[in-house]
Amino acid sequence: MAEQQHRRARGTVVAAVLMAGACAAGCSGAGSGPDDAAAADPVGTLRRAPDTLMDTGSSKASTSMEMATGGTRVTIRGEGVYDYRGRLGRLRVLLPQDPAGTSEHRPITELLAPGALFMKNRGAGVPADKWVRVDTASLSDGNLVTGGATDPLAAAEVLRGTRTATYVGTTELAGTEVRHYRGTADLTAAAKGASRANRAVLAAAAKGFATAAVPFDVYLDDQGRIRKVRHRFSFVNGQRPGTVAVASTTLLYDFGVAADVRLPAARDIFAGKIADG
Template sequence: MEMATGGTRVTIRGKGVYDYRRQVGRLKVRLPQDPAGTAGHRPITELLAPGALYMKNRGAGVPADKWVRVDTATLSDGNLVTGGATDPFAAAELLRGTRKATYVGRTSVAGTPVRHYRGTADLGEAAERASDGNRGPLRAAAKGFATADVPFDAYLDEQGRIRKLRNRFSFVNGQQEGTVAVASTMLLYDFGAPVDVRLPEAGDIYAGKIAE
């Protein structure tokens, strides 16, 4: 995920697994180094679930063995940006709001032949057609972003599976005038691999205040 505002560009990278049947996943997201060039941040472990985001090592004041839970429908971006990674299922459901799309041509992604499509999706329309778990978050994003239009590049393999998806979001900077441009790129591979994601028990979730 790349964020750009003014003359500053920030890149966040993550990697993990996702179970499309259960719509749950686990990611390790690595934050960029600070302005001084220090790369001292530990990776944030994230668990994705319908309507919820769980994070470990989220911030100061949270015990090391506790998770922070966020209701994604309460986030102004529907968790398309907040976690530093876009939920793979939510990203795919964004395409349900496609208003226009153009076939660019054949290419390859990581050695896999794919068809490349470029278009624009509407977050509001995507929300109306989304599954129950993503309807609320996508509605929040439609209201929270600077525009509900989301340009995308989608790369589909011969079986119609998404192998690469790049979405470009724009939201208003709450501290400064202007907007923040965010490009979220997702690569999908190793389909069929076993995925074991277990969500935290209630006692493992931190209920206190999180330091910024």
């Protein structure tokens, strides 16, 4: 009887050891679920995210840009649509009130296009029915900051330069479960991997910012689409010592929405000088 009990006990131990080895080789359970898959290759996942976004065709976008310098903080907000395949977007940008809170600025309409930014209601001395055109590759920040809103596609393509990234976990965003990643991208690397539309833009930003390293937080849905991305840029203030810290947040939603964006005709573009202020 004692011998039989010993054999059964020894058999139980051997079975347990074999089961443990089998689980280590690929048993289902903790470490093999969705979280584990999301954490397996965060850098590769984020570098591919812009392509996934472009495959969706279009979306609505909300933007927020917070600038802080010398103890002063302002926030610029925008809303609109973006056509990722056509590389065209339209945003309605709201400037903050004056410090006294007594002056309302008219919203600026911005049209985003490859290599160009078109703005209406931008600057004194510009007729109300005219647009101002800016060559984005000529801007020291590539228009990641200048327009008061980061181009949604350019914001996504910054992720092509992801150097380091970690998977933080799942959370909920506007009723949708998303996966949160945190990391740092390099603008020089992003420019090399970007689409032709944003290559020169990101290369300009890499040279113009105080540093080419861009910390970010990004949230992807279960289809790998960017739902929210927040970048932290830093550039040198040309008028006073020190750097300006900028936090740019882009929210994307309503994928597949109609996004008919038409650029202004040449006769509607202002050719004069924009007054200061």
